[in-house]
Amino acid sequence: MAFKSDNDTLILGVLAERSLHGYEISKQIKLKTKDAMTLPENKLYPALHHLEEQGYISAEWIPQQGKPDRKVYSITKSGVKELENQRSAWQRFVANINSVVLGTEAKEGK
Amino acid sequence: MAQYQDWYSIELNSYLLRRLPDEQRHDAVREVRNHLSEHVEELIGKGMDPTMAEKAAIRAFGDPRKAAVNLIPVGNRTSRLGGYLTTIGGIAMAFLMFSLVFFSFDYMMMHWTLGDFRYLAGVLFGTMAVLGAALVFGTLLTRKVPATKLATAWVAGVIVCAGYLFFGPEVHFANVPPTKLASKMEGWRTDKAANLQLDEITRQITKIVDKYPRTSDDSHRYFQDNSDRKAIPATEKAADLDTLKNLAIKATAVKADYVAIDGTKSAGYLVPQDGMPRPPTSYYSGPQTQYVYTETGTGFPFAKLNLTYTTNPDVALQAWQNSGYFSFDSGIFKEMASRQSEFMRQAEMISGRSRAETAGIILGALVASSLPILLLILAVSWLLTRIPVLTVRTSFRRRTA
Numbered sequence: 304m305a306f307k308s309d310n311d312t313l314i315l316g317v318l319a320e321r322s323l324h325g326y327e328i329s330k331q332i333k334l335k336t337k338d339a340m341t342l343p344e345n346k347l348y349p350a351l352h353h354l355e356e357q358g359y360i361s362a363e364w365i366p367q368q369g370k371p372d373r374k375v376y377s378i379t380k381s382g383v384k385e386l387e388n389q390r391s392a393w394q395r396f397v398a399n400i401n402s403v404v405l406g407t408e409a410k411e412g413k
Numbered sequence: 414m415a416q417y418q419d420w421y422s423i424e425l426n427s428y429l430l431r432r433l434p435d436e437q438r439h440d441a442v443r444e445v446r447n448h449l450s451e452h453v454e455e456l457i458g459k460g461m462d463p464t465m466a467e468k469a470a471i472r473a474f475g476d477p478r479k480a481a482v483n484l485i486p487v488g489n490r491t492s493r494l495g496g497y498l499t500t501i502g503g504i505a506m507a508f509l510m511f512s513l514v515f516f517s518f519d520y521m522m523m524h525w526t527l528g529d530f531r532y533l534a535g536v537l538f539g540t541m542a543v544l545g546a547a548l549v550f551g552t553l554l555t556r557k558v559p560a561t562k563l564a565t566a567w568v569a570g571v572i573v574c575a576g577y578l579f580f581g582p583e584v585h586f587a588n589v590p591p592t593k594l595a596s597k598m599e600g601w602r603t604d605k606a607a608n609l610q611l612d613e614i615t616r617q618i619t620k621i622v623d624k625y626p627r628t629s630d631d632s633h634r635y636f637q638d639n640s641d642r643k644a645i646p647a648t649e650k651a652a653d654l655d656t657l658k659n660l661a662i663k664a665t666a667v668k669a670d671y672v673a674i675d676g677t678k679s680a681g682y683l684v685p686q687d688g689m690p691r692p693p694t695s696y697y698s699g700p701q702t703q704y705v706y707t708e709t710g711t712g713f714p715f716a717k718l719n720l721t722y723t724t725n726p727d728v729a730l731q732a733w734q735n736s737g738y739f740s741f742d743s744g745i746f747k748e749m750a751s752r753q754s755e756f757m758r759q760a761e762m763i764s765g766r767s768r769a770e771t772a773g774i775i776l777g778a779l780v781a782s783s784l785p786i787l788l789l790i791l792a793v794s795w796l797l798t799r800i801p802v803l804t805v806r807t808s809f810r811r812r813t814a
Binding site: 324325326327343344345346348349352364370371372373374 | 440441444445446447448450451473474475479480483484
């Protein structure tokens with residue numbers, strides 16, 4: 304399976320650890336990639352809606368004390384499976400690029 | 414406090430209005446509002462002035478108009494247009510149903526000539542092709558089979574057609590009231606039989622005429638030898654002319670109306686006139702030309718024959734020879750007989766039936782013929798939705814650059 308989309312995979316990656324709301328997802332990506340990757344708002348929500356539509360994530364409005372409700376996203380079973388596929392695809396992608404850039408031999412991914 | 418966020422939310426909501434279903438729109442605005450307040454809270458936590466923090470958070474989210482566009486799922490954006498297109502396609506289908514009834518009525522009832530019908534049918538189906546394209550593109554954009562729209566359009570078309578058939582102008586077949594149809598049909602049957610006989614006679618005439626040169630500006634040249642052909646003996650020529658005369662007499666006996674406009678039956682020749690390449694006009698002038706037959710179609714549908722009657726065999730033979738589109742070669746009588754068969758079938762269908770029965774038969778035929786079309790469109794639509802959609806791929810390299 305080819306590696307196809309960075310934003311979707313990044314979102315699935317952070318949601319695999321725990322359920323998060325939109326702003327927190329954006330923050331986590333920035334934090335985990337040490338500011339190397341940012342997911343701007345204009346890309347974040349379309350990507351979330353797209354993933355939700357595909358059934359890879361689910362959303363729920365969680366009430367908060369003294370604050371407005373938050374829409375919290377969680378990864379679904381099919382989302383976990385998709386993330387695994389994307390991880391494999393990413394490993395193959397990196398290995399292939401490395402074989403050119405670093406001169407390392409590319410190993411056939413699973 | 415938070416007034417900028419409120420304004421932003423209101424503006425965002427206005428851009429999303431009618432572009433997203435209410436529930437989705439409320440959720441989207443709430444989520445953005447939530448996002449902004451989280452961001453503001455964080456900036457304030459970092460020591461920023463609340464108003465400045467609000468402005469910074471809003472700036473980060475971007476122009477509300479663009480934000481609204483991004484919040485509308487891509488599917489929704491394209492499906493709006495696709496929805497319009499499939500609606501147009503659905504309406505077109507209802508239009509087609511209704512048009513078919515009108516066209517078939519006018520065709521059957523002979524309000525128009527065949528030429529009119531063909532022209533209008535061409536226009537109709539040309540229009541339908543354009544509207545059908547709308548349906549195809551609509552289906553591709555929406556990625557959904559427009560089953561409900563098409564079924565609704567089909568049902569609407571059937572209802573409108575049924576209303577017209579049962580309650581619209583009463584059915585008259587070829588300007589003949591239903592009560593007089595049975596007696597009129599006998600005459601039409603005779604006409605059909607006559608056309609078949611004429612077809613056979615003209616076939617024999619053609620066989621003889623084809624032996625002679627096809628073009629000439631000399632009325633007697635056809636009796637001269639043609640260098641390209643085998644010389645025809647004088648006795649054979651005389652025999653041919655005699656046969657032609659006899660065939661012409663037979664033709665007049667078969668369908669005297671063609672040669673006796675004034676009621677007098679007399680032997681003669683039918684030669685093509687309008688609508689076909691003519692021999693020189695002089696052949697039609699003078700005392701040789703007795704009658705001109707120009708059937709207008711009022712007596713019988715599609716019997717529009719523009720023929721000249723002449724008693725002079727030379728003129729007849731020359732006219733037949735000179736017409737590149739030889740009327741008797743064209744199988745026009747056979748064609749007429751074939752159309753008459755269809756005409757008779759329709760007349761028999763209506764004859765002796767009540768209006769409700771007739772309307773029921775026509776409606777039943779319409780439903781039976783259009784239902785497969787509907788199913789075909791649905792099948793094609795389903796296949797269209799199976800076409801894979803191209804996705805735009807992004808790379809980490811570009812992102813991180």
